[in-house]
Amino acid sequence: MHETSKSDAQQRADQIRQFQAELNVIEREHIARLDDQQRMAISKYHQDLLLNLAKTFDIDGSRREKQLSLGMRIASFLGALGLAASVFFFFYQFWGNFSTHTQVCILIFAPLITLAGTLIAARLEATGYFSKIIGLVSIACFVLNLVMLGQIFNITPSENAFLVWSIFAFLLAYATDARLLLAAGIISFACFLSMQAGTWSGCYWLNFGDRPENFFPPAIILFMIPAIIPHKRFSGFDIIYRVFAMLLFFFPVLILSNWGAVSYIHLDNDIIEGMYQVAGFVISAGAIWIGLKKNWPDAVNTGNVFFVVFLYTKFYDWWWDWMPKYIFFFIIGLTAILALLIFKRLRYAAHHSAEGVSR
Numbered sequence: 001m002h003e004t005s006k007s008d009a010q011q012r013a014d015q016i017r018q019f020q021a022e023l024n025v026i027e028r029e030h031i032a033r034l035d036d037q038q039r040m041a042i043s044k045y046h047q048d049l050l051l052n053l054a055k056t057f058d059i060d061g062s063r064r065e066k067q068l069s070l071g072m073r074i075a076s077f078l079g080a081l082g083l084a085a086s087v088f089f090f091f092y093q094f095w096g097n098f099s100t101h102t103q104v105c106i107l108i109f110a111p112l113i114t115l116a117g118t119l120i121a122a123r124l125e126a127t128g129y130f131s132k133i134i135g136l137v138s139i140a141c142f143v144l145n146l147v148m149l150g151q152i153f154n155i156t157p158s159e160n161a162f163l164v165w166s167i168f169a170f171l172l173a174y175a176t177d178a179r180l181l182l183a184a185g186i187i188s189f190a191c192f193l194s195m196q197a198g199t200w201s202g203c204y205w206l207n208f209g210d211r212p213e214n215f216f217p218p219a220i221i222l223f224m225i226p227a228i229i230p231h232k233r234f235s236g237f238d239i240i241y242r243v244f245a246m247l248l249f250f251f252p253v254l255i256l257s258n259w260g261a262v263s264y265i266h267l268d269n270d271i272i273e274g275m276y277q278v279a280g281f282v283i284s285a286g287a288i289w290i291g292l293k294k295n296w297p298d299a300v301n302t303g304n305v306f307f308v309v310f311l312y313t314k315f316y317d318w319w320w321d322w323m324p325k326y327i328f329f330f331i332i333g334l335t336a337i338l339a340l341l342i343f344k345r346l347r348y349a350a351h352h353s354a355e356g357v358s359r
Helices: 006-028 036-057 063-097 100-124 129-152 160-176 179-200 205-210 212-228 237-256 269-294 297-319 325-358
Strands: none
Touching (some): 063 129, 100 129, 100 160, 129 179, 160 179, 179 237, 297 325
């Protein structure tokens, strides 16, 4: 058994179904035909392999199972958010009715109990849906632990709390192979690094959002993590790191390309905005190129989205105020068609390149 993660196992199962479908087409077109012994041997091998994969990784064996799994993921996500919000508002609704001793005991034991529940659920249930739900509740309890204890004992708030929350979320995410918990850890870690960048530049840590460039250091670090640390054993963790890193980078660039006054750079606002507009185009195009080269569809899609956003933002700045609206939207449509032709050309070139390699 060479599969090391659920995603690898699911990919292997998809390959088997594709092979079976293609084999049926080949035999129906009378191109080639397996004898009964060969067909039975292949069928038994695939059946045993799929049974083993389903038992070990709880993969989706059919298109219907995939659709149901998507619904289960959505339901678990909504359930996790709902229960976490319920815990949060429960604390604030009844908190004043408890004594200080009872409050401290609740704050200490709530994250510990939910942490134990998360680990137990991860071991008993292979799908990870319930461990994800309990894990997010555990993170909510841990966040409330630090916040409420700080209020009880009058501890000065600090950005270091976000670092502690991120470590807790990362540990849970890697222990349960849960991308939702990884996203929670990434958000907390990005906030901590952004706040640190803000304090290093001389501003108060709660005002880190006033300078969008504070988000650049966490964006670079998060993008480099999957390149330095392999995540083959974890389902889609490298994608989560890259997507969040690009979002943390491109959104500040988009803001700075339109409002240069919030930048650290002491130049004329028009110059700052022009610099970030060029950076947005170049780096989003670079993300597309790297995604195509490394076979990262997430990077290609994110780069495409922001390249189009930067392009249409410039169109709006240049032409919206003086150009007739029907001409403006006509140009938008022509631009989309041009982009479609370019991507079709790139796809054609990639297809022929793949044919050359296969030969």
